[in-house]
Amino acid sequence: MSAQGILLFSGGLDSLLAARVLMDQGLDILCLHFVSPFFNNAGAKKRWKRLYDLDVEIADAGREMVDLVANWPEHGFGKVLNPCVDCKIALLRLAKKRMEEEGAHFIATGEVIGQRPMSQRRDVMNLIRREAGVEGLLLRPLCAQHLDPTPFELSGLVDRTKLLALHGRGRQEQLELARKYGLENIPSPGGGCLLTERENARHYWPLRTYRSTPSVADFTLANFGRQLWSIQGQRALWMVVARNNRDNERLREAAQERDLLAGLCDFPGPIALLRDGADWERQDLERAAAQFVSYAPRAMQASEETPGQTVRVWLRNAAGQQVIAVVPNRERTDFARPSWEEVKAQKHELASRMDALHKERLAAQKKARQLAWEREHCKTDHASGDGNGLAPETN
Ligand code: SF4
Known part of the structure; x- marks a missing residue:
């Protein structure tokens, strides 16, 4: 049997309560958990089944x-790099596709009006619904009593009297409801995805600035290890140095055809990944290797005991291996990551430019509408014999 409704399920308390509110009135709900480099709780799928009996x-x-x-999201970024309004629009559009495939009647979310400043204000919630193309399809069961009845409430498919009237930022009512439902291991309130954290923004910003078409794999790689960039004008070299064995494995898995993996020939130590390293100049590889060595304590100790001694680093990909000998760069000055202040300043500058472009676009649209109106108006005048027979002036 196909589901009657699709619920956007983050795994946070609100989406869990939304599932219970709907399922408790006998509705068949498909919980959909979206994943991306910025949010991914797919590993909890079995736990959700075990604790809450949710598929x-x-x-x-x-x-x-x-x-x-x-790209620059249509409705801009929040305080950090979180494009919350556009994110919700994008996820609702995807959910709508899934709803159509499933033959379901509606999409539900765990949103609570007034809970978040950027994306859960009434006007913004209406805008999200409109731009996602889900007007007449979207149910917000936790705050439905504050909203107009939806077609599925009016038709009787959903019992409006069993929907809730939550409002605002407080969590007390949600916690009481969770206790009422006997929910164990109550999830903490969702604090937002990785895009809301400054530390992560410092990793993501160079990607969106210096890589022409950053991929999902790029942003995934930006989530772990030491993220280091060497920027020279528009030229940017990206090196990731593992912090632990788990990172070593992830770097091996993440390596692509033009990447180089780096390791120490004569000492234990981390692995590094040089994205597109096969295209780097020799001197860039040496600079990267010299800094990479500084993250290997045993190699550093040996080089301190014999000043000036070089350390051998292997660099390899499927096409072959090379070994270079370098003197460690103790100061770690060649590769770094931007500070949050630098990211913030660049983001503000870009926001001003995008704002100016947006205003220009609006002005051009207004002018085009005015010209169209004038042409139409002139035609009417000609037809009624009032015109002078000349084409309207447009400038
Ligand atoms: S916090 Fe992240 S996942 Fe949540 S709406 Fe904003 S961008 Fe999307």
Whole structure:
């Protein structure tokens, strides 16, 4: 039997309560959990089944989210790099597709009016619904009593009297409801995805600035290890140095055809990944290797005991291996990551430019509308014999 409704399920308390509110009135709900480099709790699928008896479907939103972050989102970024309004629009559009495939009647979310300043104000919630193309399809069961009845409430498919009237930022009512439902291991309130954290923004910003078309794999790689960039004008070299064995494995898995992996020939130590390293100049590889060595304590100790001694580093990909000998760069000055202040300043500058472009676009649209109106008006005048028979002037 196909589901009657599709619920956007983050795994946070609100989406869990939304699932219970709907399922408790006998509705068949498909919980959809989206994943991307910025949010991914797919590993909890079994736990959700065990604790809450929910079958959750995992759905990929990586490309859509990366497009938003890599380009300038229509409704801008929040305090950090979170494009919350456009994110919700994108996820609702994906959910709508899934709803149509499933033959379901509606989409539900765990949103609570007034809970978040950027995306859960009444006017913004209306805008999101309109731009996602889900007017007449979207149900917000936790705050439905504050909203107009939806077609599925009016038709009787959903019992409006069993929907809730939550409002605002407080969490007390949600916690009481969770206790009422006997929910164990109550999830903490969702604090937002990785895009809301400054530390992550410092990793993501160079990607969107210096890589022409950053991929889902790029943003995934930006989530772990030491993220280091060497920027020279518009030329940017990206090196990731593992912090632990888990990172070593992830770097091996993340390596692509033009990447180089780096390691120490004679000492234990981390692995590094040089994105597109096969295209780097020899001197860039040496600079990267010299800094990479500084993250290997045993190699550093040996080089301190014999000043000036070089350390051998291997660099390899499927095409072959080379070994270079370098003196460690103790100061770690060649590769770095931008500070949050630098990211913030660049983001503000870009926001002003985008704002100016937006205003220009609006002015051009207004002018085009005015010209169209004038042409139409002139035609009417000609038809009624009032015109002078000349084409309207447009400038
Ligand atoms: S916090 Fe992240 S996942 Fe949540 S709406 Fe904003 S961008 Fe989307």
